[in-house]
Amino acid sequence: MNINNKIAKTYIFSNKKLTAVGVLGVLLGMSVYIFMNCLMVGFDRTSNMTVFKNTAHIRVYKDDEISKPLIKDSIAPYLIINPKIVPKINTIINPKKILQILKNDENVVIATPQVNTNVFYNNGKSQISGTAIGIIPEEANNMFDIKSTMVEGHLDHLIHNPNGIIIGSGVAEKMNLTTGDNINLTSSKGINRTLKIIGIFKTNNYNIDKIKSYINMPLAQQILKEGNTYITDINVKVADPETAEPIAAHLTELTGYNAESWQKSNETIVAAGRMRKIIISFVSFTILLIAGFGIYNILNMTVSQKINDIAILKAMGFKGNDVVRIFVTQAVSIGVMGVIGGVAMATVVITLLKKVYIGGDIGYFPINYESTKYLQGIIIGLVITFFAGYIPAKKAANVDPVEILRR
Amino acid sequence: MKTVLKTEKIDKYFHDPVEFQVLKDISFEVNRGEFLSMIGKSGSGKSTLLYILSTMDTEYSGQLHIDGQLVTGLPIDSLAEIRNEKIGFVFQFHYLLPEFTCLQNVMIPALKLGKYSEEEIENKAFEKLKILGLEDQALKSANKLSGGQQQRVAIARALINDPCIIMGDEPTGNLDSKNSNIVFDIFQNLTREFGQTIIAVTHDEDFAHRSDRIIEMKDGNILAH
Numbered sequence: 001m002n003i004n005n006k007i008a009k010t011y012i013f014s015n016k017k018l019t020a021v022g023v024l025g026v027l028l029g030m031s032v033y034i035f036m037n038c039l040m041v042g043f044d045r046t047s048n049m050t051v052f053k054n055t056a057h058i059r060v061y062k063d064d065e066i067s068k069p070l071i072k073d074s075i076a077p078y079l080i081i082n083p084k085i086v087p088k089i090n091t092i093i094n095p096k097k098i099l100q101i102l103k104n105d106e107n108v109v110i111a112t113p114q115v116n117t118n119v120f121y122n123n124g125k126s127q128i129s130g131t132a133i134g135i136i137p138e139e140a141n142n143m144f145d146i147k148s149t150m151v152e153g154h155l156d157h158l159i160h161n162p163n164g165i166i167i168g169s170g171v172a173e174k175m176n177l178t179t180g181d182n183i184n185l186t187s188s189k190g191i192n193r194t195l196k197i198i199g200i201f202k203t204n205n206y207n208i209d210k211i212k213s214y215i216n217m218p219l220a221q222q223i224l225k226e227g228n229t230y231i232t233d234i235n236v237k238v239a240d241p242e243t244a245e246p247i248a249a250h251l252t253e254l255t256g257y258n259a260e261s262w263q264k265s266n267e268t269i270v271a272a273g274r275m276r277k278i279i280i281s282f283v284s285f286t287i288l289l290i291a292g293f294g295i296y297n298i299l300n301m302t303v304s305q306k307i308n309d310i311a312i313l314k315a316m317g318f319k320g321n322d323v324v325r326i327f328v329t330q331a332v333s334i335g336v337m338g339v340i341g342g343v344a345m346a347t348v349v350i351t352l353l354k355k356v357y358i359g360g361d362i363g364y365f366p367i368n369y370e371s372t373k374y375l376q377g378i379i380i381g382l383v384i385t386f387f388a389g390y391i392p393a394k395k396a397a398n399v400d401p402v403e404i405l406r407r
Numbered sequence: 408m409k410t411v412l413k414t415e416k417i418d419k420y421f422h423d424p425v426e427f428q429v430l431k432d433i434s435f436e437v438n439r440g441e442f443l444s445m446i447g448k449s450g451s452g453k454s455t456l457l458y459i460l461s462t463m464d465t466e467y468s469g470q471l472h473i474d475g476q477l478v479t480g481l482p483i484d485s486l487a488e489i490r491n492e493k494i495g496f497v498f499q500f501h502y503l504l505p506e507f508t509c510l511q512n513v514m515i516p517a518l519k520l521g522k523y524s525e526e527e528i529e530n531k532a533f534e535k536l537k538i539l540g541l542e543d544q545a546l547k548s549a550n551k552l553s554g555g556q557q558q559r560v561a562i563a564r565a566l567i568n569d570p571c572i573i574m575g576d577e578p579t580g581n582l583d584s585k586n587s588n589i590v591f592d593i594f595q596n597l598t599r600e601f602g603q604t605i606i607a608v609t610h611d612e613d614f615a616h617r618s619d620r621i622i623e624m625k626d627g628n629i630l631a632h
Contacts (some may be wrong), residue, residue: 003518007504014506312502315463316516316564317491319484402458405498405576 004322007313008329011302019334022298026338027345029291030381033284034346037373040280042366044273048241051269053144053203055262056235057244058251060102062090063258095231098255102236105254107247110237112139115220115230121167121213122184123175130171130211132185134220143235146201146214153179153199155214162216165195169202170210185215187223195219285380291338292384295331299392303327310396311404320397327396331389332382339381343374410475411571411604412437412460417469419455429455430467431627437572440602442594444615447624454576456624457608461494461574462486474571491520495565497607499577502561503549509536509560510545517567528567535563539593555586562593566603573597575607579614591617 012019064085092098095113102111115134120127137158141147147155151169158164165183177183177197185193202209221230238247248261263270310323356365419430429452437443445453458464462478470479474493478486503512513532536542539559544552549560565573579587591614597603615621623630
């Protein structure tokens with residue numbers, strides 16, 4: 001073993017209490033850092049999952065337009081002094097071509113059409129207003145994972161039953177309906193249909209469960225008195241939801257229709273997530289930094305205690321770099337021990353928390369072993385310990401032996 | 408006889424708190440195997456001179472040659488290498504590393520030099536301890552020894568790299584007369600039997616007069632040598 005390492009090792013083990021305090025500081029800082037960051041990733045994932053049960057990554061639709069003057073006149077820019085929304089049908093023209101364009105885009109994983117209809121659910125005397133969504137069941141399932149929310153019946157049955165409907169648990173509860181019962185639908189165009197309930201879903205978000213239902217797309221088109229090219233939305237799924245925003249901008253240009261990313265339609269959730277990220281990053285980093293200060297303190301103390309040793313070592317021919325190496329080795333050793341302990345402790349805490357049941361649509365505590373966060377914590381922890389050791393070590397290296405030895 | 412240390416016109420000033428010349432035009436030579444004592448009153452500049460000779464103090468004008476090599480103006484790291492290889496130190500307060508055993512303390516400069524394997528160094532260190540009559544203390548922790556024993560360990564440490572010169576700053580200053588005599592005898596033995604060069608700053612008149620050569624200093628000048 002190199003003599004510098006030997007001396008560093010002796011310093012580490014000769015003052016076990018001090019070393020233990022340093023290690024404990026890093027251990028706690030490290031485990032809290034990893035734990036909090038894993039928690040953050042878990043929270044984000046859960047919150048996104050909740051969002052993606054109802055919202056597509058990107059929604060392509062025809063936006064309302066304000067009436068514009070036919071001629072652009074620079075002298076009198078406002079030919080229409082009271083512009084209004086043009087009463088146009090909110091349909092995507094030539095949806096097959098648009099769908100094809102979307103599907104050909106390399107970023108798009110799934111693109112599926114959808115028809116939104118505002119309806120009244122009638123059962124006997126009770127009436128609830130809601131939204132019936134016309135879907136292509138298989139594609140919509142890939143998109144929103146509807147199957148995972150089904151509490152009764154099967155989504156697959158919708159494929160074979162053109163007059164079937166899957167209703168939200170809230171609707172079912174309010175109207176006292178179960179699978180197999182009939183329900184009457186009245187559309188905004190005044191069309192009345194009696195449909196068979198083939199399933200009930202529950203998203204645990206009551207505001208959705210009490211209004212939403214799924215029907216086959218052709219049926220939705222029929223009750224709106226529209227043809228089979230009538231499509232209100234095209235839902236798009238991309239590989240990485242985080243990249244939805246730039247892709248949405250790209251798709252807007254590509255199709256000429258309004259493509260809206262989920263971030264835009266869920267700005268509150270995105271903003272909350274961002275705030276959470278800032279707070280957790282700040283707090284966890286600060287805790288690690290404090291651990292660094294602990295090491296800095298310990299090293300400073302060691303340097304002061306060993307100032308005679310440093311002087312004598314320098315007199316015997318140890319260079320400034322040797323002295324730096326001795327103390328940095330000591331700091332990094334404490335750091336490595338703390339990091340290893342911290343990783344172990346974070347793993348234990350996460351393992352325990354994973355088993356805690358929260359309830360609601362979250363279920364078990366949303367935390368997992370995030371390797372990137374582990375790695376991030378280890379790297380930041382080691383960098384901090386290095387510098388926490390380097391600063392006092394540099395001070396030790398600059399000790400003038402003559403000054404100490406002549407005292 | 409071969410010259411191992413030579414100074415030429417060394418001047419040194421202290422600037423704080425007032426400008427003050429500590430050393431004035433110091434020129435002398437030391438030959439191999441000489442046992443040299445530097446004496447003088449407090450503030451005569453003898454310790455300051457010793458630390459210049461040791462290469463640790465580099466703020467002076469004039470020239471210093473060690474073992475035929477001009478060391479004045481060399482970078483700090485080269486000076487550290489020279490100290491490691493060619494100079495052994497014995498201080499007033501033993502300055503052993505208290506967490507290490509005696510043997511390890513003696514080995515440290517040699518391990519730093521890295522010329523021999525650890526095993527060889529260990530054997531050598533043990534031999535040096537034996538010369539100083541400390542072989543049975545070798546594995547004891549350094550802070551478990553008496554002052555006189557610690558000083559002998561420090562001498563063994565100074566010897567480990569077979570240096571050209573051993574420099575002592577009041578090597579007996581902290582010892583009683585019995586241990587002072589032991590240390591003196593060791594020094595004398597080293598010069599007589601091993602041809603070791605020793606330069607020691609001392610207050611101890613008796614110690615100085617028994618050595619081969621005395622340099623007496625006063626007010627930054629060499630009075631007699």
